[in-house]
Amino acid sequence: MFRATLKSLLARKVRLILSGLAVVLGVMFVSGAFVLTDTLGRSFDSVFADGFSEIDVNVAAKPKVQVDEMEGEQTAAPLPAAVVDRVKQVPGVASATGIVNADGARVIGSNGKVITSFGPPQLGENWIGETDLMQLREGRAPQAEDEIVLNKALATAAKVQVGQKVGVLTAFESKKRDFTLVGIMGYSGDRDSIGGVNEVFFTTPVAQRLMLGEPDTFSSITLRAADGVSDERLRDDLARTLGADFEVKTGKQVAADASAGLKEGLSFFNKILLGFAAVALLVGTFLILNTFSIIVAQRTRELALMRAIGASGRQIIGSVVLEAIAVGLIASVLGLAAGIGVGALLAFLFGKLAGGLTLAGIGVPAAAVIGSFGVGLVITVVAALLPALRASRIPPIAAMQDVATPDRPLTKITVAGSVVTGIGALLLFLGLSGNAGGQTLSTILGGVLFAFIGVALLTPLISRPVVSLLGAIFSWSVPGQLGRLNSGRNPRRTAITAAALMVGIALVTGVTVILDSAKGSISALAQDTIKAELVISGQQGGPRPPSFDPGVLDRAKALPGVQLVDGEYGDMARINGEGTWVAASSDVASLRQIFGAKATAGDIDRLGPTQMLASSDTAKSRGWSVGSTVNVQLTRGEARTYTISGIYESSQLTNPVTLPATAAKDFAIPQPIQGFIQLAPGARVADVQPQVEALLADSPEVSVADRDAFIQQQMSSLDGLLTMIQILLALAIVIAVLGIVNTLALSVLERTRELGLLRAIGLRRGQTMGMITVEAVVISVFGALLGVAVGSGLGAAVVEALKDEGITDLILPWGQMGVFLGLAAIIGVVAAVLPAVRAARINVLGAIAHD
């Protein structure tokens, strides 16, 4: 029995390759995701282990506001220099060095543009001399206030040489300051940087002033333990001596923590890749189900024979499932291998993009192997179960006669489809209306999954009228008519093939509807709300948003034709112990006028140094009213008490909380990140814009744009997201195309005798190919039509649910939907090529004699 199964599998290997390919692609995503995150994770580990290799114990102040990886960077509070002396007194300390090390040192390259980072920080540090790890490659150490050393990677990127003047923006000065480059350093092992980090080294006082904002402070203290004192013991001694305000860690711990932070970001990336794997596998399930159904139908006689000579129903199920296991295993092996390749490639690209991350060797974690085989096998076997059950119901008598297989009525499948679609709709409703109790995302995803399966089950019923209508377009020719009839011949098969295409197109359409609606709604709101003709902002590349010199705001205000100027600062803070995004405004009165804000309570036109404004939503949820006092802890400085002096009406564009500009000095980025300029009546944008531009000459990270350009620019991140999703979902569509090729190829095989007959009575080769092509086009356009309809429905449901979040306009991408339908027609033609050629080549005589 086992041998019979394997042999029959081998005989039909070509047929199974196409369906197996879908599993291969899905598994590839799964293993690729794991390989990528594992490789990058180990690379980070080794980078940080290296970077902290000369530190036995590290002392830092507790951060005032805990920020996790997804929200931004953690900024440590500065340590007073006196702590260094205190630490030196602790027995067991061989040496203690105060370190300045903070993000935000941005070098202006020889082309006048700021060198950006796509992830690694841009550190400004104090030069503490050469070590085994850090060596000067050229020049000397910085000695004067205006001297700096760059790491080799940064110097290369900026195209600057020793002796040149180099402009640098620092954490506390977003205005260009010129330094002389006196040296270039690198790391042991001929590395130009560690982990692609850009570094600028100043003298200690300059680094303290420009990177930490206060003289005589450090970011951390690094210690070496005396001989015979273990790192752990020294750490514990120090922790006891210094008390709870300090974080004392061994070098290894610091490295592990730093790496863990980045890995958390990676796990998010991992989830996205696994999400796409899920989509690919869902489509693959349809494909395998279909292939196995067709194969079982073709093998009816063979399976009946097995039954006649004594095989039990269970053995038949076993043989089909065994076949599925074999296909699943092979596909998993191939998918795993392809995934390792893809993971390695992505890791390589990531390393390059991140500025030369030294990659650890490509590894295959156990999760990749288990995930690949688990997913590949389970999906294939689950998809084959239904056909296997059907196979077991073939009566043995079918071995002796052609048992007429009457069209089974679609009642059962339609009822099942309605029920499943109903469950999906219910889950979606629960998830979207926020009644899913903490499980919102999984409820929504479950709802989408059920909806897809339900619609797929309903598809046979829908397919009859729709396919016949679509086919009517081609009915003017005989081959067209035949193709149309063929595509309506087996509604189940047509339906499941089309449903596979539906999934991909529905997801793309749904996401497009949501993002377009969001974009449209927010742009419309911004157009309506923002009464500023000019906006100063920059494109954010790395974790730190671009900022500019606050002096620009005052100078802009003084320009002729400018009426109002508002600079906006932002940061994560803790208010009454709860993490909240806070903004600060340079001029709240201008802010009110530019954003047309309405006060719901109190006064929002002025803000004293200890006063604070809140949005109506925030005030409501926190139970604040005018006169409430709150405790605010910013990134730097001590916690302070603010009094709520006014409450403004919430909209999509309002910040939860607005602080006075004086608070911004304790923000992680103490410079404005956006500036809004309203012109006086009669002043022309074209006149004022160049003057503002001139003011920004020393703040090259930002530029000034008119309002429409600014809104566009803000929305461009959504466009990028959309493009990425579309590219990844295109894969689901490619798999679905494989499904169409598969179905047609099997249909052609099945109808060999019939095709031979048609050829014998005079159908030309071209007409035969035309017939097959029409069938393919009808199926694929039907799938696209379903996808567009289901996707619009899902998108509209989500948009409806987000009405309260400010997505008020439902925007259906008609143009894009048209493109999908057109694309589907082309897909149909392409998918038909091979089966059509095969059909046209059928040997007429052989086909008629074909059994």
Place this chain on the structure above:
Amino acid sequence: MTATVGQQAQAAARANDVWKVYGSGEAQVIALRGVSAEFERGRFTAIMGPSGSGKSTLMHCLAGLDSVTRGTVSIGATTVTGLGDSGLTKLRRDKVGFIFQQFNLLPTLTAKENILLPLSIAGRKPDPAWYDTVIKTVGLQDRLDHRPAQLSGGQQQRVACARALVSRPDVIFADEPTGNLDSRSGAEVLGFLRNSVREHGQTIVMVTHDPTAAAYADRVVFLADGQIVSELIEPTADTVLDTMKKLDTPAEVGN
């Protein structure tokens, strides 16, 4: 009408007042009308009749491939009527063998693998001596590693016969075994079936419409309009043909 022959202690297969009705209302077709027959052990019985007489239906019902509308069917001591799927599966494994008109070999397996397939499905080991005997009898010694496509029609049918014989079933049902063969190959297959009855005591029930084929049998049972109308013992091609001719003229039948 009841077949009268078959006085031995126990029949290998027996039909008792079997009715088979397909469809209902206007489309109702009565394929068998109260057929009772016994098929003795160790004999080669042919079932004959014109197209539509119900001969294939009778065989399908006897073999448990089709259910009966009324009456009972038994094979050996087993009552087939009313058996569930697992009971029928066991019956097919242990008691029944089939030979088909279309040979029905698995194209992917070699001749030997096809022959041993029923045993391997049942999870049994072949009896080597019996296996050798079967192979020798069908004359396939040097064709065992060939696939069906590499064999002639006669050879394929001999493989199918060997497949039916190798598990030593109580009864082999053969459905027009020579229908797809030229007369020489057909004669070979039939001669070989007759030998397996004579030399090894195999019981065979064969449906055919070919008088020459029927002449190889020990006994021929004639069906018309779903009823047994006649039978011959030790038939020759001529006596069979004569009986068939009478059946073709309805006036002379119908009692």
